[in-house]
Amino acid sequence: DAGVTQSPTHLIKTRGQQVTLRCSPKSGHDTVSWYQQALGQGPQFIFQYYEEEERQRGNFPDRFSGHQFPNYSSELNVNALLLGDSALYLCASSWDQALNEQFFGPGTRLTVL
Amino acid sequence: QKEVEQNSGPLSVPEGAIASLNCTYSDRGSQSFFWYRQYSGKSPELIMFIYSNGDKEDGRFTAQLNKASQYVSLLIRDSQPSDSATYLCAVNMIAGGTSYGKLTFGQGTILTVHP
Numbered sequence: 001d002a003g004v005t006q007s008p009t010h011l012i013k014t015r016g017q018q019v020t021l022r023c024s025p026k027s028g029h030d031t032v033s034w035y036q037q038a039l040g041q042g043p044q045f046i047f048q049y050y051e052e053e054e055r056q057r058g059n060f061p062d063r064f065s066g067h068q069f070p071n072y073s074s075e076l077n078v079n080a081l082l083l084g085d086s087a088l089y090l091c092a093s094s095w096d097q098a099l100n101e102q103f104f105g106p107g108t109r110l111t112v113l
Numbered sequence: 114q115k116e117v118e119q120n121s122g123p124l125s126v127p128e129g130a131i132a133s134l135n136c137t138y139s140d141r142g143s144q145s146f147f148w149y150r151q152y153s154g155k156s157p158e159l160i161m162f163i164y165s166n167g168d169k170e171d172g173r174f175t176a177q178l179n180k181a182s183q184y185v186s187l188l189i190r191d192s193q194p195s196d197s198a199t200y201l202c203a204v205n206m207i208a209g210g211t212s213y214g215k216l217t218f219g220q221g222t223i224l225t226v227h228p
C-alpha cells in the first residue's frame with residue numbers, strides 16, 4: 001500500500017518564476033491538504049481540496065493556487081515566486097470521514113534564488 | 114498571542130528518562146489535538162491524537178489534555194536516542210462552525226535524548 005507521494009523532491013527556481021508541485025494521496029484517501037513549512041517553523045496550512053474543489057484556505061495570497069484531479073491527486077501552483085516562498089511544501093492526505101488522521105508525504109524542498 | 118505555542122527548546126533528557134513536552138492553544142472551540150514527530154529533513158509523522166480531557170496512552174507515549182486550561186502535553190517514557198527529533202503540537206480549530214481537518218501547528222520543540 002503506497003503512502004503519500006510527492007514530486008519533485010527538490011526544486012530550485014528564481015524570483016518571478018512559476019512552479020507546480022504534485023501529490024498523490026494514500027490509497028483510499030480522498031482529501032488533500034497542502035502545508036508550507038519554513039525552516040525552524042511548524043507547517044502552515046495553505047488549502048485543502050475535496051471533490052476537486054478548494055474547500056478551505058489559509059492566509060496565503062492568490063499566487064498560491066491548486067487543483068485536484070478525479071483520481072484525488074493534487075497540484076500546488078505558485079506564481080511570481082518570492083525569496084520568502086523558499087520552504088518545504090508538504091502534502092497531507094486523509095479520508096473525508098476521518099479528517100483527523102492526516103498522513104504527510106515526504107515533501108518538496110523549494111529554493112527560490 | 115500565537116494560536117498554538119510550544120517551547121522551542123532544545124529539551125535535553127538522558128536515556129531512560131521521561132520527556133515532557135508542552136503546548137498551549139488559544140481557541141477554546143478547538144476539538145482535536147495532535148502530536149507529530151519530525152526527524153531532521155523528513156516530514157511530520159503522526160504519533161497520536163486526543164479529543165477528550167484526560168490521558169491517552171499508546172505504548173511509551175501519553176498525551177494529556179486539559180481543555181479548561183487550554184493545555185496539551187506529551188510524555189515519552191523510557192526515552193531513547195532514537196526519540197531525538199522535533200515534536201510538533203497541532204490543533205484542529207473551528208472557524209465558522211467547520212474545520213475540515215485544518216491543522217494549526219506550533220513551532221515545535223526540539224528533543225535530544227543523550228545516552
